[in-house]
Amino acid sequence: MSAGADTTPVIGVLGAGVMGSGIAQVTALAGCPTYCYDPDADARGRGLAEVTTGRFGLDGAVARGKRTRDEADAALARITFTDSFEQAAGADVVIEAVPEKLDLKIKVFRDLDRVAPAGTILASNTSGFPIAALAAATDRPSRVIGWHWASPAPVMRLAEIVRTEATDDDVIATISDLAARCGKNPVVVNDAPTSWGFVANRIYFAMLREASRVVSEGVATREQVDQLMVDCYRWPAGPYGMVQGAGSGWSGGSAG
Template sequence: MSAAAVETVGVIGAGVMGTGIAQAVAVAGGAVVCVDTSAAARERARRQLVEGRFGLRAAVERGKLAAADVDRVAARISWESELSAVAGAAVVIEAVPEDLALKVRVFRELDRVAAAGAVLATNSSGFPVGALAAATDRPTRVLGWHWSSPAQIMRFAEIVVTEHTDPDAVATVTRLAHGLGKNPVVVRDAPMAWGYVANRVYWA
């Protein structure tokens, strides 16, 4: 599955990780709706997408992207202020700050506005995926997709599942990760510990 095979990917949060995720999807040919309530954050993300250390012009300098494709890739990303903008997305990736209460609020609202069959993924570094899934009426369609930083560059993709996660949701995200040139590894949620596998190994 290429990124283009999932017609639209939603990204919640236009910080460093959200912008990197949006860039990775757009470079692979996917359409992206990136949502952030802060106009300043959205404007900063637009600049970083093109001019940042790991942005599109840097990719051209590294020989990873043709100069003629910079504007084309940038145009695949729309920058929005309302969560309802992701209503048409097949996969929505939450990349807001590591604040559990904030993430729970985001998932509750995403459950209300996202398409019925959409997969909702969190980029959390270690919060229990089950806690976020329980905030929704679609726990089988919620999982973790922990990206390594910088998201545009790093290929590791930690896909975190609970005992309730629908295998189809896992397959959808795993295929999408492969389409972005990532190396996905499926691991189990760890509700009694912070971190999944990668971070627990890192801090051991």
């Protein structure tokens, strides 16, 4: 499936939750027809609400002058929230954003491999499971890749592209180009089959572990840790401020 004679890919997104709905919004804004599948009707309804009137949704982008009304309406018209797995799996690129449970993701990749056309690229937004474990559930490991986004997807520029030893170069190029087209900043890293997390989450959690040790040893309070890291390294927030930002969104962010 392809949107036309040009190279605009059709996108399937699996999961209409926090990440999936945001990802669908971004790919639609980038001009790609987007099918977002979720088996839960309430989740599909919430996803649509997030994309339209949510904090980082299209209406807000128009109100802040980031997008014209026409651009927002055109993007919305490109998104279909669907209860058909086959419809989403029939895309050129499928981005999996189901809950972070390895057995669920393996099942989803097995089903995808069965239903998706042979050339379809299967990408996972897992926060940290080895991409090789998902690729191994398919008969097309060369077309499986990690594409780790940050929340909120419409705002954050992260595009941590994770290649396995089997991922084809053309798949890496296609996903990197697509991420750039989505306004993201693609960085290609290697899969880490023996650890949880790629680069961003491993370093983030290492920092949090050390911050927790400092606090539990009574060396400093959380607030002091945050202040010292901001003052010493010009970080925008300290470790504890980052937990809040990563969990509920960064103040000052606005959807593009």
